[in-house]
Amino acid sequence: MKHIITLILLIMTATLNAQSIFEYSRNGDIKNLEALYQVSNDTINSVDSKGFTPLILSAYNNQTETVSFLVNKKANLNAKDLSGNTALMGVCFKGSFEIAKLLIDNGADVNQQNFNDATALIYASTFGHTEIVKYLLAHNADKTILDNRGNTALKHAQMQGNTEIVELLK
Known part of the structure; x- marks a missing residue:
C-alpha cells in the first residue's frame, strides 16, 4: 500500500x-x-x-x-x-533583439520553416524588426525562401512599407 x-x-x-x-x-x-x-x-x-x-x-x-x-x-x-513555429520565429514576431541574438548565437536554425513555409526572416521583415533582420542576414538567413503564398521576406517588407528592411534585403 x-x-x-x-x-x-x-x-x-x-x-x-x-x-x-x-x-x-x-x-x-x-x-x-x-x-x-x-x-x-x-x-x-x-x-x-x-x-x-x-x-x-x-x-x-x-x-x-x-x-x-x-x-x-x-x-x-x-x-x-x-x-510549426519555433522560439526564434516567435521572437522575430515580437521583436526582442536580445533574445533573438541569444537563440541564434546558440545554434537556432535561422532558415527553419513553419507549416506555412515562413521563416524567422520573413517574420522579422514583416513586423519591421530591422536589427533582428540584420542579425539574421549576418548569420546566413536565406532571403530567397518563399512562404506558401510565394512571398519572400523582401516581398513581406515591401507589403508592410518597411523601407529600411527592403533596402537590406535587395
Whole structure:
C-alpha cells in the first residue's frame, strides 16, 4: 500500500510539474524552473497542448533570463509548436533583439520553416524588426525562401512599407 501511495504522489507531482513549467516559463520564474529541472532535467523540453515548449513560451513572452537559463540547460532550440513555429520565429514576431541574438548565437536554425513555409526572416521583415533582420542576414538567413503564398521576406517588407528592411534585403 505504501508503494502505491508513493507512486500516486509521484504521478501527481509529475503532472503538476508539467503544468507548472509552462506558467513559470511565461512569467520568468527561474527559481521554480531550476527546482523542476533538478527533479527532472527532461522538464525543459516538455510540450503543452498547443505544442509550446518552455523555451517557446519564454521567448514569446520576452523573458530574456528564462530563455538564457533554458538555453544553458540545453533546451531544444528548434522545437516547433503545432503551427510549426519555433522560439526564434516567435521572437522575430515580437521583436526582442536580445533574445533573438541569444537563440541564434546558440545554434537556432535561422532558415527553419513553419507549416506555412515562413521563416524567422520573413517574420522579422514583416513586423519591421530591422536589427533582428540584420542579425539574421549576418548569420546566413536565406532571403530567397518563399512562404506558401510565394512571398519572400523582401516581398513581406515591401507589403508592410518597411523601407529600411527592403533596402537590406535587395
